[in-house]
Amino acid sequence: MNIQHYKQRLLDLEKTLSARIGREADQGRGEFIDSAHDVGDASVADEVASEVFTEAEHNADVLQQVRDALGRVADGTYGTCIVDGGPIEEPRLEALPWTRYCLKHAQRLEVAASSRTPTL
Numbered sequence: 001m002n003i004q005h006y007k008q009r010l011l012d013l014e015k016t017l018s019a020r021i022g023r024e025a026d027q028g029r030g031e032f033i034d035s036a037h038d039v040g041d042a043s044v045a046d047e048v049a050s051e052v053f054t055e056a057e058h059n060a061d062v063l064q065q066v067r068d069a070l071g072r073v074a075d076g077t078y079g080t081c082i083v084d085g086g087p088i089e090e091p092r093l094e095a096l097p098w099t100r101y102c103l104k105h106a107q108r109l110e111v112a113a114s115s116r117t118p119t120l
């Protein structure tokens with residue numbers, strides 16, 4: 001496995017997500033102030049702002065996982081499943097470079113937590 005390749009992808013993702021989170025937080029605040037002012041109805045503005053913030057929260061969540069993955073690159077455990085310590089499939093790492101689970105365990109977790117966001 002080419003660790004440097006995944007490390008570079010993780011660093012790129014970290015940069016992209018950080019920039020996106022900053023932009024969305026600004027956008028959320030801006031829309032809140034503008035629409036509250038225009039329509040005089042704070043509940044509409046609340047709704048718009050909370051949609052933007054939910055997206056930002058999702059990005060923040062992925063960003064956290066990306067940073068965790070970079071920590072595993074540093075300590076040499078990157079690319080192994082945290083459940084059984086086995087290797088994570090490379091196509092899976094290509095698709096989700098921050099994942100902590102091999103395909104088998106990710107699927108088990110998805111079944112266990114089907115109401116939540118798909119497990120990475």
Ligand SMILES: [Zn+2]
Binds near residue numbers: 086
């Ligand atoms: Zn596993």
